[in-house]
Amino acid sequence: MARRQDIILKWLKYFGLLVFSLVFLVPIYWVAVSSFKTDKSIFAALMPFSPKALWIDAKLYLGAYQDIIIHRNFTLAIFNSFFVTLSTVLLGVIVTSLCAFSFAVFDFRFKKVLFGLVLVTFMIPFSSIALPLYQIVSGLKMIDTYWALILPAVANGLSIFLFRQFFLDIPDSYLDAARLDGASWRTIYFNIYMRMSIPIIVSAGIIIFMDQWEAFLWPLLAGRSKSMKVIQVAIADLSQDNEVYWNQIFAACSISIVVPVMIVLPLQKYYIMGIASSGIKE
């Protein structure tokens, strides 16, 4: 009896996996395939819809990619996105782990209040403070510089949170032993806590990376000039002209999708491990 139930569940699971995979992959696949077609071909197969939309054309059309790379400075946008994102990850991991270290290891006045403050800021996304933030950044004369895109995203509340959870789980015995040995706080932080936190560093890094790679509204305001444009803004600009070149948009989207996938795929194990070991208790 139980066995039959199990078998049904198993087949249900495989069916579910298949259906969901299709739901998630088909639109992306369509975008990727369409990036190699001319606009005419894309819409011919689209309205009305024919299965042709999902096949690669007999003749691969590279014009879309050529156009965005040669005429639209897309490589610059890719570079900008990379630079901004990687800088944010580097700075972010350092800054947030330092902050979390303090919350996890020390007892001090205002600890609760300050941590509460961190949580509150975590709930406020950029879009809601975009204009006053713009005025502040403008006042600091940082508009249209890489700093404007990097600095506001460095103190990532979620990252502080994850690091703190994980640090709390590290047994005090390490700490006590190190203090007895007369280790400086810098050593304790770096050699002990951070060394043990590789999965968390990966998770926090991925979270900060994704946040910055896909940031749209803030770069739209603060990073408008040609030399500063990141990918998401470049793609948005492609679709606002009077003539929309869908295959170019798809080509740009495909590039924009490939990068994070290539980064997250291999690190997936650490990503989950990191979040799992942070224990999400609160």
Next chain:
Amino acid sequence: MKKALYFIAIVLLASFTLFASGAQEAAPAEAAPQAAPAAGGVTEITFLCNSVKPYDTAMPVMVEAFEKANPDIKVKVEYLPTKSIYEVVEVKLGAKEATPDVLFVDAPLVAAYVNKGYLAPLDSYYSADELGQYVDVCRNYGSSGGKLYAAPFVNSSQVLYYNTRIFDELGIPRLSKDPKDRLTWEQVVEIAKKCTIDKDGDGNPEVFGLGIAQISRPYQMLAIPESAGGQPIGEGGLTVSGVLTDESWVKACQFIQDLFNTYKVAPKGVSASDMLAYFPSEKIAMLIGPDYNHLAYSKNADLKWDYAPYPYFEGGKPVTPTGSWCLGINTASKNKDAASKFIKFLTLYPGCIDWFQIDGHLPANKKTLEFVASNDKYTKWPFDIFALIDYESKNTAVARPLTPGYLEYESLLTTAFEDIRNGSDVKTTLQNAEVQIDRTLRKYK
């Protein structure tokens, strides 16, 4: 693991510093406030330009020519799509930033920008003769309180484009180009019905009879209620009470709704930018659209097309949309002299003629119009379109309303038109629009 971490950190830090120093070189040029040029130095002005075709290809040519003629001025151009220009102007000029120095200003926004203190007056840079070069109507909407704040750059008009291959196939005769013989909207619908083809009967026509280019945008749509006798705005440009719910508006908006929902000759769910592409890909047989499209269509070897005058309501008066971009100077700019030189170069004789020849928009300068009238090229199809649009801009063109709250007005009206297009009740939508627009305009009273 520690070694690997160190290594990665060092690599990232190194690339970081390298790029940061590179960025520092790039950044000050953009972020540093413009200083007045030292004697013999080069002034750099920033120009906020529309990225829509043909500006993105035509403007660099003009910039190069300008820089050649003025070796002490460099022009840095920022190209942005239309919607973004409005946002960026709000944000940057609202924060009193010194750049951009020169900016694209949509004609009806001049009043609004002057009110907010964004634009610097231009009169002092012009002689009376030079001011006189601008087409009067254009100069008027670039002015506020009698002073010029934005130099007319291009103008626009609209025509009815139609696909001659489809017409021939269906045995529909060609349309007259004489404005006196223009079609009525009712006649347009009849033709459109014939041209709407649904071969496989699945309820989705492969070809729609009619498309409207900048669908739901007031620039495009206001001409329709105006043709039925409606006004675009109320007294003093500060209210719309009673205007939008007037009979003429209701009739016109019902007609618009019917196009998409009752006669079904026009496609729903298609954005303004896609509409333009539908005509050359032969998904619509007729297109009501801006004049300068004739350039793109004439380069398209696969498309057989012709043009006719803009339609009007039977019993109403012919009205065509008009107006386009002007160029203004940021009040906070530190390089107003250089900026004014650039603007005059682009908009006055002889630069305006050079511009016209690469750009093709309906001119806003009388000298360019004279040039067109005296030039042989413009008597042949399709360039003979200029005769028609010249007539329209002198006789039937109605500019968008002047109101300090134009952005709000336009945004709310666009939503109303889009709702009407999608089938919501016409009277209620217009009533709600009236209330909303009045609310946002009250701060200007």
Next chain:
Amino acid sequence: MTCSKKERYIPYLFLVPAFCGLLVFRIAPIFSSLLDSFFTVSYAGGAHRKFCGIENYVYALTDPIFVRSLKNTLVFTLVVNPVEIIWAFILALMVYRPGKGMGVFRTIFFVPFTISLAITSTIWGIIYNPNGGFLNSILSIIHIGPMAFLTSPKEALGSIVFLVSWRCVGYWMIFLISGLQNISRSLYESAWIDGARAHQSFWYITIPMMVRTFLFVIVADTCQNFLMFTPMYILTQGGPEQSTNVAMYEAYKNVFIYADRGIGNAMVITMIVMILIVVGLEFKFLRSKEA
């Protein structure tokens, strides 16, 4: 660990970089926004700012459009949260056990999250085209009539809910997988020995052990969805007929298009207060279930 007297400053030292960032780039803007919300701008003959107390708040809260947008926001959040979390949980349950190919499926489900919300909206905008577009054509194969999607006031918000969920479930799924993996196998084993069946151990072990994870996911998801307006900005501009006009978008329009900063900021502050209340309530509710 409390520090010795001379090291008192050390904890604060560690906090400095992060708090500099938070203060300058998150807290200062909120205060600036709060301040702005008490001023009104009048443009009659040049711009002047005038202190007006809570007038902007009164205006916003009596504005039928803003009130409607608050309603839309609540509806949106109340629908998209359970949709995302239940969907994510179903996915998580299917793939959390280590096994052949599970890693592949986890990645597949996560891939949509790597696409930015702006791009996802653009892509789905095409898919949702009502004139024989992608989705309508597929649906017609199984005889579901052409849907209006983004052009119908009834379907538009739901269409956005679906595309947002499509993109985000992978992200939440990861958190739920971590939570599931943290439940020790021995609990299930002893339950099995005691005679519990699959669905019993599900309700009596899995769910209670997941409460903390759910709390985290619900709170984080709420924060994300309550203030979200990118898809509306790109696809529907609040229409059709105000049905997708969410509060944050209304605030954005007031600041960036209507140039009514005082009112726009009043709306933003209202939203922030609301989200703090909503999150507080979620906390209280789920904390009490933690037993």
